[in-house]
Amino acid sequence: MSAADPQRRAWLKAGALLPLVPATLASPAARAAAAPAPGPAPASSVAAIASLPARPAGTPQQVAADEAYWRQIAAQYDITNEVTMLDNAFWGSMSRPVLAAYERHVEEVNRGNSFYGRTQFPPAFGALRRRAAQALGVAQDEIVFTRGATEALQILISGYNRLRPGDAVLCADIDYDNMLTVMHWLKQRRGVEVVRIAMPEPVTYQSVIDSYAQAMARYPKLKMMLLTHVNHRNGMVLPVAEISRMARERGIDAIVDTAHGFGQLDMRIPDLQADFVGINLHKWIGAPIGVGAVYIRKGRVRDIDPYLGEQEGDDIRTRVHTGTFNFAAYLTLPLALDLHEQVGVAYKQARLARLRARWLDAVRDVPGLQLLASDDPRLCSAIASFRLRGRTSIADNVALARRLLKEHGIFTVERDGLAAGACVRATPSIFTSEAEVDRLGAALRKIAA
Numbered sequence: 001m002s003a004a005d006p007q008r009r010a011w012l013k014a015g016a017l018l019p020l021v022p023a024t025l026a027s028p029a030a031r032a033a034a035a036p037a038p039g040p041a042p043a044s045s046v047a048a049i050a051s052l053p054a055r056p057a058g059t060p061q062q063v064a065a066d067e068a069y070w071r072q073i074a075a076q077y078d079i080t081n082e083v084t085m086l087d088n089a090f091w092g093s094m095s096r097p098v099l100a101a102y103e104r105h106v107e108e109v110n111r112g113n114s115f116y117g118r119t120q121f122p123p124a125f126g127a128l129r130r131r132a133a134q135a136l137g138v139a140q141d142e143i144v145f146t147r148g149a150t151e152a153l154q155i156l157i158s159g160y161n162r163l164r165p166g167d168a169v170l171c172a173d174i175d176y177d178n179m180l181t182v183m184h185w186l187k188q189r190r191g192v193e194v195v196r197i198a199m200p201e202p203v204t205y206q207s208v209i210d211s212y213a214q215a216m217a218r219y220p221k222l223k224m225m226l227l228t229h230v231n232h233r234n235g236m237v238l239p240v241a242e243i244s245r246m247a248r249e250r251g252i253d254a255i256v257d258t259a260h261g262f263g264q265l266d267m268r269i270p271d272l273q274a275d276f277v278g279i280n281l282h283k284w285i286g287a288p289i290g291v292g293a294v295y296i297r298k299g300r301v302r303d304i305d306p307y308l309g310e311q312e313g314d315d316i317r318t319r320v321h322t323g324t325f326n327f328a329a330y331l332t333l334p335l336a337l338d339l340h341e342q343v344g345v346a347y348k349q350a351r352l353a354r355l356r357a358r359w360l361d362a363v364r365d366v367p368g369l370q371l372l373a374s375d376d377p378r379l380c381s382a383i384a385s386f387r388l389r390g391r392t393s394i395a396d397n398v399a400l401a402r403r404l405l406k407e408h409g410i411f412t413v414e415r416d417g418l419a420a421g422a423c424v425r426a427t428p429s430i431f432t433s434e435a436e437v438d439r440l441g442a443a444l445r446k447i448a449a
């Protein structure tokens with residue numbers, strides 16, 4: 001039956017598909033929707049949660065300074081000691097209990113094959129969708145899973161169908177490479193002008209907001225903008241809610257990339273004040289690789305095209321079609337969320353801020369070093385970048401990252417694309433020790449001298 005089949009459309013519209021077929025034969029989506037609310041956590045999850053070290057009393061800032069507690073958290077991870085690992089923004093390693101659960105789910109799926117996939121997986125998938133929605137702070141029918149933020153944002157940007165030839169869209173030098181590619185493709189796809197702005201350097205909270213406000217004033221035909229919540233080049237946190245609100249007042253929609261925001265910062269999706277959001281769950285939540293999500297605020301689904309001929313309508317699940325996916329990765333998500341919440345995102349954020357500030361403070365007085373990192377807590381994430389003063393080429397920064405690795409055993413990564421030039425990015429994680437970030441500070445002092 002094709003998606004365009006009028007009978008299927010009528011059934012779906014009338015909600016008639018569910019009662020017409022037995023639960024085991026209905027589509028996975030239909031059975032997932034009919035699944036009961038998530039039951040009590042399985043014994044293995046309860047045990048994993050119980051195995052976490054108890055968080056000491058105190059504010060997030062006080063707990064962030066408790067190195068002994070964070071060493072206990074680090075013991076939950078198996079991380080290479082071949083290098084000092086300071087590139088934790090690519091994806092987030094799973095903790096040992098999450099990895100063990102993932103391995104169990106791989107076995108379960110492999111053993112059960114399609115019998116499992118067609119009978120037990122759909123209700124489990126429905127339950128874990130509800131769990132994810134709860135963690136994100138949204139309704140379950142406002143999210144649909146993807147394999148990551150890239151897929152989520154490609155669907156939102158390419159599918160946003162309110163653009164007409166002659167309209168304009170806005171992006172910035174801090175946005176992610178592939179998202180910029182898709183934004184630029186809109187010229188060909190929708191006949192729009194693509195406006196690209198650059199963030200000021202050094203940056204302040206107000207100067208960032210002003211950059212977007214000026215662009216909105218200068219380009220009255222703007223209809224949509226991409227906002228990157230935490231960018232992967234210098235880690236700046238964009239004041240997304242303020243900018244989205246300003247945009248909405250002018251009838252401009254924001255599509256938000258929170259690949260690095262959710263899970264790292266103490267926020268939920270509605271805090272972004274945007275109707276369209278691409279989310280990653282395999283970075284700062286530490287779910288297995290291959291888990292992300294699209295959020296579309298209720299009532300806005302029709303503004304995103306159905307996925308390649310899928311059914312029109314308000315069901316967000318018709319906006320993504322990935323085919324057979326990694327069941328085990330999704331099945332592991334609830335435990336990853338449980339453990340994330342057990343540690344507490346406010347505590348994670350405070351710990352990451354402390355580690356970032358520690359290495360930055362150690363090198364602030366080094367004249368040969370340029371830090372791409374504001375002190376304003378509203379703009380700070382775990383990620384921060386640097387370059388040797390005046391060395392803005394990508395080759396310079398590849399060389400700097402290589403020196404850090406070869407001479408000091410510190411693994412970082414060069415990043416290109418900022419209008420002001422390339423840089424090297426350093427990103428601690430919650431398993432990073434103060435001694436490790438101190439190593440970065442000492443190495444940079446030596447190199448810059």
Ligand SMILES: Cc1ncc(COP(=O)(O)O)c(C=O)c1O
Pocket residue numbers: 089090147148149150151175176228230231232257259260280292
């Ligand atoms: C800002 C930003 N957006 C989107 C993505 C894409 O995420 P993924 O590759 O997990 O789909 C990344 C990846 O690093 C990113 O840093």
